[in-house]
Amino acid sequence: MTGVFLDATTLISLGSIDELELFRDFSGELIVLPAVKSEVGTEPARTNLQRFIETHDIQEEGLEYAQQVPRAMSVLEESARNGDVEIIAAVLAYRAEDRPVGVVSDDRRVRTTADAFGATVTGTIGVVVRGVEAGISKDDGLDIVERIDARGLHMTGELRDKAESLIQEAAEEI
Template structure:
């Protein structure tokens, strides 16, 4: 089964507006690593994440990626272990076993690094688009983008236009 690593950026953006359920539209095992979970310290995102983890089969501490942490620290040029390091270490561990892995993050450095190591990468907007593909209405998708922009991920005009365009196109293709 494909693992899907969830990064704090997306968990905070969706958690602030109570839309973590959108993550269940992905086929694969959702994974919240311990360091990532600890980075979600903004309310109500933290409380919403705890409830999400309790009500879904979210994998966390059972992954074997510890041996890849030194390499992830080096690749990211980090001196301290954090959520970004753990995400990249887990990507490295999955890919070393030739297993498929996805990363959902809005952090450019995490996305670029994960992609370079062979992970499939998307961000919060990709989660909303996937939600529209799974059956939420175009209007609900656009509303979610508006709420994310207002409460969490502050979008450039270009990103907001791209998000709206992707949602409209997806809704038309259904």
């Protein structure tokens, strides 16, 4: 089964507008690592994340990736263990066992590194597009993008146009 690691960037973006349910459209095991969870400190994202974890089968612990932490720290040029390091360490551990792995993050460095190590990567907009592909309406998808933009992601005009285009394409394919 694919492990899908959720990063704080997307948890905060979607948690701030109470849209974490969109993650349920992913196939695979959703995983929120302890260091990532601790980085979600803003409200209402923190409370919404806690509720999401409690009401769904979200993996939080018991994963073996500690042996990959030094390599992840080196690759990311980090001097301390944090959520980014743990996600990359987990990706390295999964790939070392030839297991499929995904990462959901808006952090360019995490996305680029995870992709380079063979993870499937997407971000907040990809989560919304997947939601449209799974059946939410195009208008609801566009509304979610607008609410994300208003609550803190603050998209560039180019990203907003791309999001709208991807949502439109996803709606047409249904």
